[in-house]
Structure formats: structure tokens, C-alpha cells
Amino acid sequence: MLKISNLHASVEDKVIIKGLNLEIKPGEVHAIMGPNGAGKSTLGYVLSGRDGYEVTEGQVTFNDQDLLDMEVEERARDGLFLAFQYPVEIPGVSNMEFMKESVNAMREQRGEEPLTAAAFLKKAKEACKQVQLPLDFLKRGVNEGFSGGEKKRNEIMQMILLEPSLCILDESDSGLDVDALQVVAEGVNSQRDNKRSFIVVTHYQRLLDYIKPDFVHILADGKIVKSGDASLALEVEKSGYAFLGQAYEEAQA
């Protein structure tokens, strides 16, 4: 489904990703952990196509297409979804209007008719309940005045509605209390099946208690330096990133 080969990327001429390789097959859940500044969020932005994140070397194929050649909106319509670490507040645009536009953009891509307002409302209400947000959040401005936890749940609600094939969760657990963490994790788990894949970017092992990964990768200084199964996350939790040695020291410098 996704194949990243020797990816190099920079932001404002600063090289952040330095030769990253990763392959993800349908239905797999990959966790990416790593110290601050390792390039975890940058990876999400590069994959989603954010302006200013320049790929200098390497390839990424997504469903056998050249991902790097596609516009941001094309990647989304082809099934790539990024749950933001810091979801953007857009006052004046209702959450409902925003999500209806995006759901219909996906439907258009699949050659389906746009949903009627009533049909969309029904779906949106279900998704809203699933992430345990009060229904009036649909009417409020996009993320406007939402708490950190509400914003993260709003991201998961969008993921549920958009039914992507590859979900990248960028620190969806940061700033959450245990209850909110469970809601987010349950939202994610409800979407797991043998076709949909996940990249779960996180600082803490805690989230992985709820979302069981098939693979855990340690990202440091722009590269994957170690891969393993779920037990790797526990190891990191116990002894930190000290085993990274020099690469870690450099990344922190």
C-alpha cells in the first residue's frame, strides 16, 4: 500500500528526513516513536503534501502511484488521511459544512452522488456520538474554542466519516487524559480491518496499550534506526532512547 524508499526531506533548507525507508501493507498498524526533533511530524506533513516540506531525494508510492507527484487534495481523495497534532481552528466555517464538503469530495472521487443534507447529518451524528462529542460540536466553527482533547476527537470523527485507506495519526494522544485517550483509541480500533492501515506517531507507549501495533519503529535523526514488534515500545518506555547512542545525542544537540 505505502512504500517509502530513501526519503530525504527538508524544511526551510534544514534537512529533517535523512534516508527513511518504510513499507506498509494493507491492514497493518505501524507505530513510530522517537525523541523530539527526530522528524516524526515532518514525515506526516511530507506524506500529506504540505507546502514548504521539500522532498530532495527518494520515492514514495501509494497504491502503486507516485505519491510525491500528487496534490494535497488528490492524496486525501485517494485515501490518505492525516490526523493533525495541532488541528487548525477556522472560525466562521461550521464543522458540519467543512466535513460535508470533504465527505462529498471523497464521494465525487469514487463516482458517487453527493450526500443529501439529511443523509450526511445522520452519518455525522453517529460519528459524533462515537467519539463522545456533544452534537452541538457539529454546528460550531471548525475546532473553534475546542479543548485539546476535543480537537483530537474531532480529528478521529473526520477519519471515521472519510473512511481513508491509510491513516496517519500525528501524536493523537498528546494532551489527552485517560478517558479521552480511550475514546480516541476506540475510534481508531473501530476502523481497523484487513484493508485499512495506520501509522501511529507517538511519544508514549501509553497509546499503544490501547492501539496494538503490528510493528514499532524508532525514528531518530531522520531515519528509522530500529524496528521491532510491540515489545520495542515497552523497552523504550522502560529505558528511554539512550540505546540510540550517538544518533540520539546529535538529534538533541
Add this chain to the structure above:
Amino acid sequence: MSQWLEQVIDNAKDVSDFLTPTRQASLAELKAQGWPGKRTENWRFTPLTSVSQRDAVKVANAGEAEVPVIENLDVFDIVFVDGQLITSIADIDLPEGLTLSTLDDVSGDDEQAVKALFGHIKPQRHTFGLINDALATQGVFIDVAANANIQPTIRICNLTTQAVDVHSRVLVRIGEGASVTVMEHGEGNADSLTTAFAEYSIADNGYLEHYRFALFTDKAKQVGGSHFRLGDHARLNSTVVGYGSELSRLDVDIIHAGEFADAKMNAIYLLAENELFDLHTNIEHAVPNCTSEENARGIIGDGARAVFNGRIHIHRDAQKTLAEMNNKNLLLSRRALINTKPELEIYADDVKCAHGATVAEIDDTALYYLLSRGISRSKALVILNFGFIQELVNEIPKAAIGTWLLPKLSTRFSQMEVK
């Protein structure tokens, strides 16, 4: 001096009625002030060339005009087409406490009330207001008795269909504890010139919900104003919507004359092509303990130009004043222009007064967020830019008016090109 003004002064000689003393005084003031030029501060960014060499077209037969319908709005319409009243006011079934009359048909006590309003709330510095004083024989007097709560909206429509000069006047007296909604609605695109001025007196504890839809476009020029005087604990909630045209200028004066008065005004302007819209507002905090909040937001595309001048004057005795003013602009093209100027004069020392003006282009982070959800770039730009305006539309107290206005604005916006 301009050709047009000379003709206007000449035409004013023929006007004679119970308001003549005020009309004469205004005419004298007009002659003293002369024609505003580039050096006149109030007109610095708004040239009057399209008016100065115009012929003053006095009278015309009303053309055919379609009166804009606001669905689901309980409304009394008073319609002027090309300056001619086409509504039979006598046929309106008025609720108790509401009196409507035309300026050429006021009687008895009302004459005194009209005299007390006419030219007494609108400041004398407005050149076109003085012209309107001299020439406006067509007009409406709305009288709301003390404690009357008038439900239907009273809408005064000024529609133009041809090359004509229209001078219309609205005078509103709101009694103590009374409440009413008044809408001034102007539309047209012919080579007309409309001076439409309104004066409102809101007595103690009175409430006015006010709308001014200045929707003239193309060659239809408008220069007008809405002027309010608020008594003790009086409240005003006003929404102004402006399109641009060859010349489009509005002056708003809000005078807090009684303590604990509260005024809120939201203004929206949406300009394209080579249109011009100029909004001058002035809030006079003359007494203590009053509040005012003003939000003006505009989207300017193509080679259009907007002018916003927001003055807040807090007099020496007006302690405990709370005044806020905000002007936000979004420019859609490199040629679009806004001249925005907050003008604060504060002579009291125990007040809160906040102001801000911003000029922005597109918010890239918000745009990326929408794109990352599969929304097309063009659609995302519309959603983002329009949200900025929609926030103010959502604050309109009457749902039917917001529901009518929103698609009207979004259609106009979708025809503007984002470059």
C-alpha cells in the same frame, strides 16, 4: 465648485414647505463649505469626479423595478422607485403605537416632531447630507409610541432604474421603552445618484434593530448616511451591508446622549472589479457609562477599493465608557486596495477603548487543512474567505434576514476571482 452642485443649489430654490428654515440654513452651510476636493480629509480617498460634472436630473417617472423579497420576513414595505413613492402608505394596516407618514403629508403635532429630527441628529459636516436637507422632499416619518413593541420590520426601499437624482429622507422617533426594526434598502445599477439619509432618535430604554443594505452597483452612485441619537439605557443593533459601485459612500454617526446606552454595529462589504465603497463611522460618547462595539469586515477583489474610517470620540465627561472597534479586510488580488484608519479621540481618563485593523491575504495553514481533507483548492478558498463574512451574517438578529442575505453574498463572492 461643481456643475452638479450649482444645479443642485439652483433646484433648491423651488423647494418650499414647513422645513424651509432648516433647508435654507443647510444651503447656506453648503455654500460656505464648498465642494469637497482631494484636500478635504473626509473625502481624501474617494474622488467625486463622477458626480461633479454630472447634470442634476430633477424629476423622472418611476421606471419598472422589482422589489427584492425577503422570504419569511414580516415586513411593511415603503418603496421608492427613481425617487417616486409607489407604496400607498394609507393602505398599510398599522399596529397600535406605530404611525407612518410621508414628509409631504405630515400634520399637526407630527410637524413639530419632524422639525425636531430633521437635520438635528445628522451632523452638519456631511456635504451630501446638507444637499439632502435642501432637496429631500420625498421621505418617511416613522413614529413609535412609548412602550410600543412593533413586530413587523419597516423597510424603506430606494430602487433606481434610470439616470436620475434621488434625495430621500427617513426620520424615526422611537418613544421611551419602545422597540422597532427599520431597514434602509437601496438597489440599482443605472447611472443614478441617490442621497439617502436617515435620522433616528431612540428615547430612554428604547431599542432599534437597524439594517442598512446599500446594494447599489455599477454606475449607480450612492452617498448617504444613517445617524442615531441614543437616550438613557437606549440600545441600537445595526447591520450595514455595502456593495461597491462607481461611487458608494456611507456615513454613520452614533451619538450616545444618555447614560448606559449601548450600540452595536456590524458592517460587511464585498467589492469586485473597479468598485469603490467608503464607510465612515463616528461614535460620540458624550456621557458616561455607555458602550459601543463595531465590527467592519470586507473582502476586496480585482481592482476594487475600500475605505474605512472609524472614529470614536470619548468626551471628557464620558467616564466608564467601553468602546471597541475592529476592521478586518481580506484582499483577493494584488490590485485590491483598502485605506483603513481608526481615529480615536479620548478625553476621559477612566475608559476602555480597544481598536484594531487588519489586512490579510489567504491563511495558508487553514487552506492546507481543508485541502488535506480532499476539498478542492477553489472550493477551499471560497469556504475560508466566506467564513470571515459569514461570522457577521450569523450575528444578524432576524433569522429570515440572515437566510436571505447569505446566499446573496455568497453568489456575489463566487463571482469574484481569487488570484
